[in-house]
Amino acid sequence: MGQIEQLVQGVLQGNRRSIAKTITLIENNEPEAQKIISMLYPKTGRAHVIGVTGPTGSGKSTLIEKLIGELRKRGKTVGVVAVDPSSPFTGGAFLGDRVRMQEHSTDVGVFIRSMATRNALGGLAKATRDVIHVLDASGKDVVIVETVGAGQSEVEIVEVAQTVVVILAPGLGDDIQAIKAGIMEIADIFVVNKADRENANKAISDIQAMLEMNTEKTGWKPSVLKTTALTGEGVTELLAKIEEHKEHLKMGALEARRKEKVETELAEAIKQKVAESIIEDLKREGEWKKLAQKILARETDPYSAADMLLKKSKRN
Amino acid sequence: MTATRKIRVLIAKPGLDSHDRGAKIVARALRDAGMEVIYTGLRQTPEQIAETTLQEDVDVLGLSILSGAHTTLFQKIMKLLREKGMEDVLVFAGGIIPQEDVPALKKIGIKEVFGPGTPTSVLIEFVQGNVKERR
Ligand SMILES: Nc1nc2c(ncn2[C@@H]2O[C@H](COP(=O)(O)OP(=O)(O)OP(=O)(O)O)[C@@H](O)[C@H]2O)c(=O)[nH]1
Ligand SMILES: [Mg+2]
Numbered sequence: 001m002g003q004i005e006q007l008v009q010g011v012l013q014g015n016r017r018s019i020a021k022t023i024t025l026i027e028n029n030e031p032e033a034q035k036i037i038s039m040l041y042p043k044t045g046r047a048h049v050i051g052v053t054g055p056t057g058s059g060k061s062t063l064i065e066k067l068i069g070e071l072r073k074r075g076k077t078v079g080v081v082a083v084d085p086s087s088p089f090t091g092g093a094f095l096g097d098r099v100r101m102q103e104h105s106t107d108v109g110v111f112i113r114s115m116a117t118r119n120a121l122g123g124l125a126k127a128t129r130d131v132i133h134v135l136d137a138s139g140k141d142v143v144i145v146e147t148v149g150a151g152q153s154e155v156e157i158v159e160v161a162q163t164v165v166v167i168l169a170p171g172l173g174d175d176i177q178a179i180k181a182g183i184m185e186i187a188d189i190f191v192v193n194k195a196d197r198e199n200a201n202k203a204i205s206d207i208q209a210m211l212e213m214n215t216e217k218t219g220w221k222p223s224v225l226k227t228t229a230l231t232g233e234g235v236t237e238l239l240a241k242i243e244e245h246k247e248h249l250k251m252g253a254l255e256a257r258r259k260e261k262v263e264t265e266l267a268e269a270i271k272q273k274v275a276e277s278i279i280e281d282l283k284r285e286g287e288w289k290k291l292a293q294k295i296l297a298r299e300t301d302p303y304s305a306a307d308m309l310l311k312k313s314k315r316n
Numbered sequence: 317m318t319a320t321r322k323i324r325v326l327i328a329k330p331g332l333d334s335h336d337r338g339a340k341i342v343a344r345a346l347r348d349a350g351m352e353v354i355y356t357g358l359r360q361t362p363e364q365i366a367e368t369t370l371q372e373d374v375d376v377l378g379l380s381i382l383s384g385a386h387t388t389l390f391q392k393i394m395k396l397l398r399e400k401g402m403e404d405v406l407v408f409a410g411g412i413i414p415q416e417d418v419p420a421l422k423k424i425g426i427k428e429v430f431g432p433g434t435p436t437s438v439l440i441e442f443v444q445g446n447v448k449e450r451r
Binding site: 016021027029087091093094095096099102106111113114116118 | 346349371401
């Protein structure tokens, strides 16, 4: 058996070393990763994927730990992908979500992986999606993805998760304003965490007021729940709501969501493959530098050059 | 496809120390040098550290300890890493470790031991110079 077949076998048997190694290949964008995903793909589509997002420090990791505990009590296995940003300047990253998830670090039914965004433009969704495929194929019943809700990532999480939970905390009033544009449309469930603090109720009514203005299209009305992740209060209710959303998806919306995701995945794969192969051909034939030179000399522009290439490739 | 590899480091604190300033300074310095640093907080058991090393598939494990139980804890960690097939991970230690204990620690596979006040530039150079091409 070659290395790839061994890894695939290992992942399918739930071997943690194989899962970890495969995720590394995906993160590094190694050529083997794609082959492995292709081989695992028939075994995917079983896990329920929950996206957890929200501002820094709202309690996402703490709450995820409590969710894991609750899911384990019900006999479910869990995979977690905790995504944090890479520094755009140094490329380094501080991945600290595990600090809050130590209780489950030696449980064989739980696999946790920290991931840096590596400043991949739109590539985060691709890498995250592939890591989810791996955890899914390894037999995890539930996969939870944590991302910080700032900028691009909250939009991307909706591309990979079936149920999106947005976690806010009281006293982040300005944040609610700032993030609402991106976050209001993607949340299936809102959580106001740190309910032990003052102003939790005010945060809840703020969100409810905002929700009033939204018209939902899918037949699911997002609700606002209250939790104290530190003590675990409200976590059973949250899990019940997540289950309810999962059931709701099964009524028809799930197929639609799955189809939408597969379409996005296909579109992205085509964009990546086709664009890369065209660029590689150009580089091999030495055309790349010539084109760049022309653009530098303002004889053409990048868009016209791309148009020209497209016409040429259609003719062949 | 272009591969984009990064040095991944786990900074772990075994033992019962009650603060982690030193560990965090090291973590930040390695991050600023362009590495991906996983931090897991205080009071990790050897089992937790070894299992996290495996799940995160790190290239480097840095152990920080102030409390004095280093020899037994480090022995357990190194044994568990071997059992899990993770012996190719570069392991270093830092904190308060008497000089006379260092040879024994190196014997069990800890590549280097750094005393308090080691400049972070020395650490960065050590990691960059000793990390193995693991795949
Ligand atoms: N008072 C109170 N503090 C909480 C609660 N939940 C989490 N915290 C604290 O809030 C801080 C941040 O919690 P995390 O779980 O790390 O938050 P996070 O959203 O994952 O943070 P990032 O990953 O950095 O974005 C920690 O100090 C937690 O102990 C809660 O219900 N009540
Ligand atoms: Mg977190």
